[in-house]
Amino acid sequence: MAKKKIELSTDESKVKETVGETEKTVLGLSEAERLQKSGWQLIDCHLTPEGKKYKFRKVN
Amino acid sequence: MAFRSEFTELMTRNLYKWFFEKYDQFTPVYPQIYQVEQMTGAYDQQVIGVGLGDLTERREGNDIVADNILEGPTAVAKARTFSSSFYLTMETVEDASSDKLDNMLRNVAAGWGEKVISTKEKFAALPFNKGGFTSGHDVFNNTITGVVTDPSGAFIYTGKPFFALTGNNHVASDGSTYFNSLGALSLSGTNLQTAYNKIAVDNNRDERGAMVDIKPDSLIIPGGLHFTAKTILESELLPGGANNDKNVIKGLVSPIEWAYLTDADGWFLGARKKGLVFYERKAPVIDFYQDEISKKYYATIDTRFGLMVNNWRYWVAANISTA
Numbered sequence: 001m002a003k004k005k006i007e008l009s010t011d012e013s014k015v016k017e018t019v020g021e022t023e024k025t026v027l028g029l030s031e032a033e034r035l036q037k038s039g040w041q042l043i044d045c046h047l048t049p050e051g052k053k054y055k056f057r058k059v060n
Numbered sequence: 061m062a063f064r065s066e067f068t069e070l071m072t073r074n075l076y077k078w079f080f081e082k083y084d085q086f087t088p089v090y091p092q093i094y095q096v097e098q099m100t101g102a103y104d105q106q107v108i109g110v111g112l113g114d115l116t117e118r119r120e121g122n123d124i125v126a127d128n129i130l131e132g133p134t135a136v137a138k139a140r141t142f143s144s145s146f147y148l149t150m151e152t153v154e155d156a157s158s159d160k161l162d163n164m165l166r167n168v169a170a171g172w173g174e175k176v177i178s179t180k181e182k183f184a185a186l187p188f189n190k191g192g193f194t195s196g197h198d199v200f201n202n203t204i205t206g207v208v209t210d211p212s213g214a215f216i217y218t219g220k221p222f223f224a225l226t227g228n229n230h231v232a233s234d235g236s237t238y239f240n241s242l243g244a245l246s247l248s249g250t251n252l253q254t255a256y257n258k259i260a261v262d263n264n265r266d267e268r269g270a271m272v273d274i275k276p277d278s279l280i281i282p283g284g285l286h287f288t289a290k291t292i293l294e295s296e297l298l299p300g301g302a303n304n305d306k307n308v309i310k311g312l313v314s315p316i317e318w319a320y321l322t323d324a325d326g327w328f329l330g331a332r333k334k335g336l337v338f339y340e341r342k343a344p345v346i347d348f349y350q351d352e353i354s355k356k357y358y359a360t361i362d363t364r365f366g367l368m369v370n371n372w373r374y375w376v377a378a379n380i381s382t383a
Contacts, residue, residue, distance in 0.1 A: 013113040029325060029379060032244035040228055042243035044194070050326070054244055057227075 020059045027051055068357070071348040074162070075169045075359060079346060089318045090184035093280065093330075094338035099366065103208045104339060106216055106370050108132040109233055109267025109364055124156055132233045132267045135217040136202040136210040137368035139341035142179050143361060144172065146263025150355035164360070169346070172361050176344050178320075180365060184338055185320035187369060188280065188328055191222030192241050192380040200369070216369040223377040230372060233267040238373075245378040247285050247327045249292045249299065249309055255329040255376045256312065263373045280328040282321040287325075289315040326380040329336045333370035 024040060026032050032054035036042055038054035047053075090096075111130030116125050129327065131348060134142055146168060153161065155236035178265025183199070199223065203210040212219045218230040223241035230238045240263060245251040262319050264274040281289050298305040341364035348359045 024116050029244060029246055033246055036244045042225055043227065044381075045192075045244065045379070046381050047323075052379075052381070 023055065024058075027053050027056045029054075032056075034054060062162060067360045068258045068348045068350060071165065072346060075165060075346045075348060077265060078169035079173045079344065079361075082170035083176065083275065083344075086174060086177040086295070088177050088181050088182055088184075089320070090314060090338055092316060092320075092335045093278070093332060094367065095333040096338045096340060099339035099341045101139075102204060103136060103138040103202065103366075104368065105136045105208065106133055106368070107134050108370060113268055113270060130233055130268055132213035133217040134211060134217075135368050135370045136208055137337065137339050137366045138202040138204050138210075139339065139364045139366045140183075140206065141362065141364050142176075142183075143363075145358055145360040147351075147356040147358045150350075150357065153357050156170045168359065172344070172346075174287070174359070176363060180338075181318075181320045184364070184367060185318060185322075187222050187336065187367065188326075188377070188380075189320075189322045192225075192377060193221055193383050194225075194228065194382045196221060199367070202366070202368070214373060218372065221382075222369050222372055223380060224372075225382070232265065232269060232270040235266065236269045238263050238265070240372055241380065242376055242378040246325065246376070247281070247288050247292070249307070251378065252309055252312070252329065255307075257377060258376050259331075259374065260327065263376075265373075269311055272333075272373075273283060275329065276329045276331050276374070276376075277313050278330055278332050279315045280321070280330065281315055282324055282326065283317055283319060284324045285327055286317055288316075289317075295374070318361075320369075323380050326377065328375060328377050330375035335369060337367045340370070341365055368369070 024035060026035060027050055029052060035056050039059055041059045042054060042059045044055035045052060110128065112129060114125045118124060186197065186199040190199060198214060200216055201210055216222045220228060220230050224230050224239050225241045225243060226239040232238065240258065242255060242258065245254065258274045259274055264272050266272050279289055292309065292311065293311060295310060297309045298307045321341045344361055344363040346361050347358065348357065350357050
């Protein structure tokens with residue numbers, strides 16, 4: 001089945017999320033830390049002009 | 061009458077004098093973090109985790125059980141050459157007053173004094189700045205074409221980044237897997253405890269999976285985390301709490317601020333002079349000579365050093381870049 005991708009805006013103005021079934025990308029350490037502590041696994045982190053961008057994978 | 065050879069010799073001597081005056085004024089950080097050793101050849105290599113397991117209890121009359129000697133992967137460090145030079149035209153040298161020439165060269169030599177230190181500092185910081193890169197980095201690649209091949213290429217001896225995330229684990233010789241990059245964790249008291257336990261409780265195993273005593277003693281931070289580190293490590297009571305709880309990590313480790321860390325909010329916990337070796341191969345050599353064709357006077361500086369990660373278990377990183 002093809003992955004369904006939707007764009008979400010969150011309460012935190014600095015945070016942008018791309019939500020798929022298995023991956024999420026967020027901007028900013030506080031949101032990244034929240035995701036990691038809720039069980040997502042960090043697979044990529046790099047500095048962008050907007051700040052550090054974190055990519056996570058869902059762990060089953 | 062002064063001969064040209066005397067002039068270039070005198071200049072070389074002066075450059076050394078001025079260089080070392082400045083060189084001594086800077087205290088580098090890398091000797092606090094790395095074990096510093098002298099290298100005598102083009103490279104050094106170490107086989108990691110050679111050894112035997114624990115002794116086994118032998119019942120009366122029974123034979124001694126033979127153990128297998130385990131040979132782990134090989135870590136390589138090569139001596140890298142770092143150089144700089146400048147030139148003065150013959151006319152500049154002939155027309156400048158000796159005072160002016162002295163001042164000019166004094167400034168250059170003093171500048172080299174600073175630059176040799178900062179070059180070493182930048183180089184020594186690379187395993188921290190690039191250690192999380194999932195594609196590796198040249199600082200870990202110690203291959204010298206035709207001389208020695210680094211089997212792990214742009215990674216450390218495990219074939220993984222120095223700071224490996226969970227899911228991209230280091231694999232020990234016994235097949236056990238470990239990670240030492242904690243991902244997205246800000247510097248806080250709770251997260252520092254997580255990092256401490258990662259080293260002292262989870263990763264304190266040798267290549268055979270046997271328990272070893274590893275305790276971190278240093279928190280390596282960029283300048284931006286100076287006050288956060290001081291608050292966490294120096295407060296009597298738990299920072300941010302309303303219950304006057306004792307700060308159990310007060311003085312747990314010593315902070316080392318390193319200006320050459322490029323990740324503004326990345327931090328590292330580890331044991332000083334453990335798992336990291338900085339090799340001094342050649343002290344700075346300064347030369348001053350005249351080119352016979354262009355008649356220009358050249359000053360050159362040349363130095364050689366290298367580094368090796370020979371045990372990742374002493375270090376963890378948090379919130380570092382992977383690319």
